[in-house]
Amino acid sequence: xxxxxxxxxxxxxxxxxxxxxxxxxxxxxxxxxxxxxxxxxxxxxxxxxxxxxxxxxxxxxxxxxxxxxxxxxxxxxxxxxxxxxxxxxxxxxxxxxxxxxxxxxxxxxxxxxxxxxxxxxxxxxxxxxxxxxxxxxxxxxxxxxxxxxxxxxxxxxxxxxxxxxxxxxxxxxxxxxxxxxxxxxxxxxxxxxxxxxxxxxxxxxxxxxxxxxxxxxxxxxxx
Numbered sequence: 141x142x143x144x145x146x147x148x149x150x151x152x153x154x155x156x157x158x159x160x161x162x163x164x165x166x167x168x169x170x171x172x173x174x175x176x177x178x179x180x181x182x183x184x185x186x187x188x189x190x191x192x193x194x195x196x197x198x199x200x201x202x203x204x205x206x207x208x209x210x211x212x213x214x215x216x217x218x219x220x221x222x223x224x225x226x227x228x229x230x231x232x233x234x235x236x237x238x239x240x241x242x243x244x245x246x247x248x249x250x251x252x253x254x255x256x257x258x259x260x261x262x263x264x265x266x267x268x269x270x271x272x273x274x275x276x277x278x279x280x281x282x283x284x285x286x287x288x289x290x291x292x293x294x295x296x297x298x299x300x301x302x303x304x305x306x307x308x309x310x311x312x313x314x315x316x317x318x319x320x321x322x323x324x325x326x327x328x329x330x331x332x333x334x335x336x337x338x339x340x341x342x343x344x345x346x347x348x349x350x351x352x353x354x355x356x357x358x359x360x361x362x363x
Contacts, residue, residue: 150329153320157333160316165341167234167312168299174238175298176291179245184275186250204243210304212236217308233305241294248290252283285356292349296342313337 185197204212213236220227227235256279264274306315317330 145328145332146326149324149326150333153330154333156320157313157316157330157337160311160313161337161341163230163310164299164302164313167230167237167302167305167310168295170234171237171241171298172295174234175241175245175294178238178242180249182242182246183249183253186246187253201243201246204240205247209236209240209301210307212240213304213308229309230305233302233308233310237298237301241298244294245291248287248294249283252287253279255286256282285353288349288353288356292346292353295349296345299341299345300338 182197182201186194186201188194188197213233216227216236217229217232220232260278260282261274264278269277302312303314305312306318311319313334317327317334320330321327
């Protein structure tokens, strides 16, 4: 009888899955880097006093948050080339992941910024600090550490959303397992390995976020 799980076959397909895993990790890391930076920019722009700036940014954030990530991927993949921007499928996927999660990160940042006591900002104003120095030297150092766990949750969520990249022809981890399954008519081993790899990477990412949170608390307490 054919075993339910063939370890020899699992070891045979592991290198192919490893190559696809690199693409998955690359998309997650670059997408999260974009989301963290762009989300902070959006959060700061949303707090600008001019409604001509804050309102369009607020509408953009709600629009991105309220539409499916897959639809946004399709839009960027098929519309950008028509506008003259030729991007590879992987770059398009990273852009879609980054922009989509930037909208969520922006709200996390906004909550962290609003948790900073108003007296801190008033004291910075009394010391004649510029808005830039107030934001960088007073507000953000107090606002970012408390929101690190939420940002870490979005990192894990983005990692688990990378299978959507297969919709725009990116051969990521899950897509590679489906290719192996369709070629060999064995799906148990590749899908099991994919599940294990996703679990391991998610646990490692969560552990890294907890370590970063602990370091930020220690660093903040030592200042």
